[in-house]
Amino acid sequence: MRTDDFSFDLPEDLIAQFPPERRGESRLLVLDRATGERRHAEVRRLASYIEPGTLMVFNDSRVRKARIYGEALDTGARVEFLLLRRRGDGLWEATATKLKRQRPGRRYLFPESVEAEIVDDTEAGEASMERDGTRLLRFAPAIDDDYLDRAGHIPLPPYIRREDAPSDAERYQTVYARTVGSAASPTAGLHFTEELLDELRDRGIERATVTLHVGLGTFLPVRSEAVEAHRMHNEEYSVPEETALAVMHAKAEGRPVLAVGTTSLRTLESAWGEDGLRPGAGRTDIFIYPGYRFKAVDRLFTNFHTPRSTLLMLVSAFAGRERILEAYAEAVQLRYRFFSYGDAMLIR
Numbered sequence: 083m084r085t086d087d088f089s090f091d092l093p094e095d096l097i098a099q100f101p102p103e104r105r106g107e108s109r110l111l112v113l114d115r116a117t118g119e120r121r122h123a124e125v126r127r128l129a130s131y132i133e134p135g136t137l138m139v140f141n142d143s144r145v146r147k148a149r150i151y152g153e154a155l156d157t158g159a160r161v162e163f164l165l166l167r168r169r170g171d172g173l174w175e176a177t178a179t180k181l182k183r184q185r186p187g188r189r190y191l192f193p194e195s196v197e198a199e200i201v202d203d204t205e206a207g208e209a210s211m212e213r214d215g216t217r218l219l220r221f222a223p224a225i226d227d228d229y230l231d232r233a234g235h236i237p238l239p240p241y242i243r244r245e246d247a248p249s250d251a252e253r254y255q256t257v258y259a260r261t262v263g264s265a266a267s268p269t270a271g272l273h274f275t276e277e278l279l280d281e282l283r284d285r286g287i288e289r290a291t292v293t294l295h296v297g298l299g300t301f302l303p304v305r306s307e308a309v310e311a312h313r314m315h316n317e318e319y320s321v322p323e324e325t326a327l328a329v330m331h332a333k334a335e336g337r338p339v340l341a342v343g344t345t346s347l348r349t350l351e352s353a354w355g356e357d358g359l360r361p362g363a364g365r366t367d368i369f370i371y372p373g374y375r376f377k378a379v380d381r382l383f384t385n386f387h388t389p390r391s392t393l394l395m396l397v398s399a400f401a402g403r404e405r406i407l408e409a410y411a412e413a414v415q416l417r418y419r420f421f422s423y424g425d426a427m428l429i430r
């Protein structure tokens with residue numbers, strides 16, 4: 083299977099640079115994956131397209147202000163870092179601009195007189211490993227999320243071609259975000275308002291949460307010609323006991339499980355074992371592309387994804403490549419807004 087099989091033409095002006103004026107005021111494409119039938123609606127009408135008794139599973143990860151700028155002490159160059167996850171006291175895994183120039187031993191000055199040095203794995207007290215697009219930064223003094231709230235920036239994706247604005251601190255978070263740890267938003271959830279969540283509940287639609295901290299896998303392009311040769315960066319997830327029980331009850335009763343976003347779907351599929359959904363924490367590098375057999379998820383609410391991306395491959399596995407590319411072509415023709423701040427799809 084070739085990566086080029088997942089290309090499509092997208093006019094640049096359809097890439098949403100800002101969220102809609104009010105949360106939830108986005109368009110919705112409803113796709114029947116069995117018949118290919120497509121309907122056009124609004125996200126605020128979502129409840130009318132979901133069967134009562136459905137269990138919706140949301141990712142409650144909260145985005146940290148993970149983009150931070152430092153000055154290289156040897157050259158004075160300004161370097162942008164994206165902190166992916168904390169690896170220990172003062173130690174963070176990160177990616178950076180002009181990554182090849184950022185080598186072990188190089189030091190940087192950050193806001194509030196914080197300094198950091200790139201270290202290799204052995205200096206960090208870890209087994210040496212080949213790093214795919216990341217570096218280890220040791221901060222002195224150690225930094226935490228309170229520091230990043232003061233000195234960091236919302237990590238808008240690279241296709242949003244502007245600096246983050248104060249409004250992004252609220253609009254790039256879901257209203258139900260709880261557990262800090264993501265370097266990008268689980269963006270399907272950005273459409274939900276408290277009013278819509280209440281309407282779903284009143285309609286008899288159940289709600290559960292998982293946590294998957296979105297990391298580098300969201301940003302890494304598929305560079306291999308063959309889809310199967312791509313390797314995902316692993317990400318942390320957790321499934322609460324009550325969510326595992328809710329999913330298993332829904333399955334036993336024949337009720338649909340609807341994943342809100344690809345991160346929720348990847349969590350549920352990663353945690354599925356021989357006896358069903360397993361509660362607890364773990365790490366996943368699951369890569370879902372056509373041919374994958376879904377075990378936990380029956381419905382998917384998601385945004386429109388970038389060409390040749392692992393997420394486009396995932397939705398193609400769920401609904402069929404031809405059906406997805408036909409739906410995307412129609413969305414382009416009808417001028418839907420694409421990607422993180424764009425419009426949404428319900429695949430059922």
